[in-house]
Amino acid sequence: MKFVVDTHSHTVSSGHAYSTVLENAAAAAQKGLQLLCVTDHASSMPGAPHYWHFANQKVLPRFLHGVGVLRGVEANIMNTDGEIDILPKVEDNLDWILASFHEPVFAPSSREAHTQALLNVIRSGRVDALGHLGNPNFDFDFERVLVAAAEANVLIEINNSSLSGSRVGSQPRCERIAEIGKEVGVMFTTGSDAHFAYDVGKFDSALALFDKVKVDESSIVTTSASRFLAFLHRRGRSPIAEFQSLR
Incomplete structure (x- = not known):
């Protein structure tokens, strides 16, 4: 199994990352990726860019270093109402919206509060995927949330950075999320969560987890460009003409 789409990457614009879009795209090309989502932190995160950063992503070329560029955001889950x-x-102006909990924006609370926030985010219809759910600071009812995600066609991210030590304690939780997700019919995505270009397209830990849990390739949208683009179409997003030849 090989992943050819990275749906979670940060640039220097996020305020605590260290590479440009061009540097990330060059790294993606070296890793053999077909598509790269630019997902800088939305504005509520300390140090994040102004909303015009996201509104103006139309200026980004559709291909950089031969890699297709999707215009996206890692939005912050703001409250239990599921607002982003x-x-x-x-x-x-965006092709892709990933939503995640971040401690500086949503202070860790109770399991029920986190569960309600995630369920309401899913019900809002505004997000394509939920990011780094393995974070032990944000416990939630795995089954309720994953069933809702499967029913609403919202992807669950397996975050390579979380599995590599950035969120200590994520490994067993991510494994359980993958196990339950497999049982209830969740579709998965893979994000490097790169904050430096060298980590773009790094999926070694995610691959090992999927192999351990025996998640079928057909349930992971990042295993082919066409599979990922078909998912976006099912989400109601308009086709991206420049990517129609990708397979």
């Missing part, structure tokens, strides 16, 4: 910090008018 991207204005609806900005969504029209």
Whole structure:
């Protein structure tokens, strides 16, 4: 199994990352990726860019270093109502919305509060995927959330950075999330969560987890460009003409 799409990457614009879009795209090309999602932190995260950073992503070329570039965001889950910090008018300029908990924005609370927030995010219909759910600071009812995600066609991310030590304690939780997700019919995505170009397309830990849990390749949308683009189409997003030849 090989992953050819990285759906979670940060640039220097996030305020605590260290590479440019061009540097990330060059690294993606070296790793053999077909598509790269640019997902800088939305504006509520300390140090994150102004919303115009996201509204103006239309200036990004569709291909850099031969890698297709998707215009995205890692939005912050703001509260138990499931609100995210991207204005609806900005969504029209984006191809991909990933939503995650971050401690500086949503202070860790109770299991039920986290569960309600995730369920409401899913029900909002505004997000394509939920990021780094293995974070032990944000416990939640795995089964309720994963069933809801499967029913709403929202992807569950297996975050390579979490599995590599950035969120200590994530490994067993990610394994359980993958096990339950497999049982209830979740579709998965893979994100490097790179904050430096060398980590773009790094999926070694995610691959090992999928192998251990025996998740079928057909349930992971990042195993081919066409599979990922077909998912976006099912989500109601308009086809990206420049990517139609990708397989």
